[in-house]
Amino acid sequence: MRVSDFQGVRVYRAPAKGRRTGRDGAPVEPKRLGKVHFAVFSPGGRRVVGFMVKLPDVVGMIKQPDRFVALDALEIYEGVLCVEDLKENFDAAAAKRLGVDLDTCLIWTGMDVVAQGGERLGYCADAVFSGKTGKVDLFVLTEGDASAMLVGNREMPACLLKGYRDGAMIVSDEAVELALTGGVAAKAAEASVAIGAKAKEGAAKAKKEVAKLKLDEKGAKAVDKGSRALGKQLGKTRGMFSAFASEYRKASK
Secondary structure, three states: OEEEHHOOOOEEEOOOOHHOOOOOOOOOOOEEEEEEEEEEEEEOOOOEEEEEEOOOEEOOOOOOEEEEEEHHHEEOOOOOEEOOOOHEEHHHHHHHOOOOOOHOOOEEEOOEEEEEEOOOOEEEEEEOOOOOOOOOEEEEEEEOOOHHHHHOOEEEEHHEEEEOOOOEEOOHHHHHOOOOOOHHHHHHHHHHHHHEEEEEEEEHHHHHHHHOOOOOOOHHHHHHHHHHHEEEEEEHHHHHHHOHHHHHHHHHO
């Protein structure tokens, strides 16, 4: 599974397993909870422990704080992604059950990546993990949307992750040497080698694609800024919602 597969997906609250059939024998409909906002990684960074789910705004105007939903609580019920409506599947109770401190958990996606030697490798755009255990197999590192489309990304094995420091994902210097995968230029090069006689045609197509993707410096920065998620320690995001209670009280008067 990829973290990006869950981004923006709607999550519903499913009734407890003993209450899923109504008096008429029909399945009880799940109730909407919200949409997946971002993945939450363990403090060590190599395991997805759950997701922060963005709740609908109150009366369409006032934002509510995200809710943490444990990965092991997610299931498919009535054809949609659901979490059983039990206290131990949400927020502090879920974190306690999992044995993690939410404030020290990490949001890798969107975080700057720096090698131990100091070289910057862009930011973490995605992660591939086990749906059962949450264990991360690899992280996808990118220089940005424009760069990824042209030359591709680095797919870094989780074993090269060294930790978190000063707002950045710290990785082994070995990550610097990882080959770029995907991208228009890379695919054109592969095609030219495989096809041989059609190399010129492939190169011409690549040039056309590159021309389409050309961005000035300001444009590229704008694209990349818009595509980046919120990469940091989860505890440092709590301030985003500190004013929620006062806003709600003001609106209700």
